[in-house]
Amino acid sequence: MMQAAPKKDRVNSSHQTFILSSDNYYGQEANKNFMSPTWCKKFMECEAEALAELRGDWIPDPDEDKTNLLVGNYLHSYFESAKAHEEFISNHSKEMISTRGKTKGQLKSDYKVADAMIDSLKNDKTFTQLYQGEKESIVTGVISGVKWMGKLDCLNLDRGYFIDLKTTQELSKRFWDSRRHRWVPFVLKYDYQLQMAVYRELVKQQYGIECEPYIVAVTKQSPPDKAVITIPHEYMEDALQRIDEQLPHFEDVIAGVQAPVPCGSCAYCREHKQLENIISVDDLLDS
Numbered sequence: 001m002m003q004a005a006p007k008k009d010r011v012n013s014s015h016q017t018f019i020l021s022s023d024n025y026y027g028q029e030a031n032k033n034f035m036s037p038t039w040c041k042k043f044m045e046c047e048a049e050a051l052a053e054l055r056g057d058w059i060p061d062p063d064e065d066k067t068n069l070l071v072g073n074y075l076h077s078y079f080e081s082a083k084a085h086e087e088f089i090s091n092h093s094k095e096m097i098s099t100r101g102k103t104k105g106q107l108k109s110d111y112k113v114a115d116a117m118i119d120s121l122k123n124d125k126t127f128t129q130l131y132q133g134e135k136e137s138i139v140t141g142v143i144s145g146v147k148w149m150g151k152l153d154c155l156n157l158d159r160g161y162f163i164d165l166k167t168t169q170e171l172s173k174r175f176w177d178s179r180r181h182r183w184v185p186f187v188l189k190y191d192y193q194l195q196m197a198v199y200r201e202l203v204k205q206q207y208g209i210e211c212e213p214y215i216v217a218v219t220k221q222s223p224p225d226k227a228v229i230t231i232p233h234e235y236m237e238d239a240l241q242r243i244d245e246q247l248p249h250f251e252d253v254i255a256g257v258q259a260p261v262p263c264g265s266c267a268y269c270r271e272h273k274q275l276e277n278i279i280s281v282d283d284l285l286d287s
């Protein structure tokens with residue numbers, strides 16, 4: 001008897017039983033049905049870690065990630081709507097208010113920084129004129145034969161652009177990129193060009209309009225720095241090319257047809273490492 005082919009939920013098919021919405025966007029069902037820039041980047045960084053995380057067998061860095069993520073969401077909710085911000089605060093007041101020492105009862109320092117970042121943007125004329133449009137807009141489409149989802153911070157179809165808010169340490173901070181063998185800014189380090197390229201493509205498929213992506217970055221410095229950043233189109237084309245080359249393999253890994261390739265250096269890989277080879281001192285650094 002022939003074995004049934006593994007189910008590939010995300011490969012483009014006409015039947016759709018799962019309806020994506022703002023309530024289920026970050027849930028397991030959504031990830032089963034759609035690829036997203038976040039997950040694609042995770043697979044590009046380490047297939048073994050990404051697969052374990054997708055299956056719920058591994059939780060990355062629970063403590064450190066949480067505050068960063070919450071601070072980011074706190075800022076995003078402010079610019080989404082007054083209601084969203086109030087909801088965020090009432091749902092997370094426990095994590096946000098200090099319960100010990102001299103600062104007991106006060107907003108924790110991370111959130112004071114976030115408030116300064118919010119003030120820096122909300123008092124900026126260019127930002128308030130630019131940040132107009134549909135907030136938290138969900139888009140879907142098909143890229144390289146697979147269904148994708150995206151959530152745009154602010155989409156302005158009339159003026160033909162969308163905006164993604166990013167928080168970062170410093171605008172000019174340098175990161176070593178071992179793929180390109182050079183120093184790169186945070187936008188390229190975190191492959192935001194891939195996210196913007198996917199969003200641009202999904203908006204085009206859903207609305208027939210080619211939008212320009214802008215990153216509005218605000219820093220955690222005191223006082224915060226800020227910038228509106230565009231991405232050269234060749235960077236976005238390169239990102240779509242990388243997706244096209246690697247996505248079929250990722251889908252096979254997710255479907256269990258191919259084994260995930262471990263990166264060998266992330267927290268997941270270190271925890272599961274078994275000594276096998278003896279290496280030369282020359283192999284220790286990224287080339």
Ligand SMILES: [Zn+2]
Pocket residue numbers: 045046047048049262263264265266267268269270
């Ligand atoms: Zn790894």
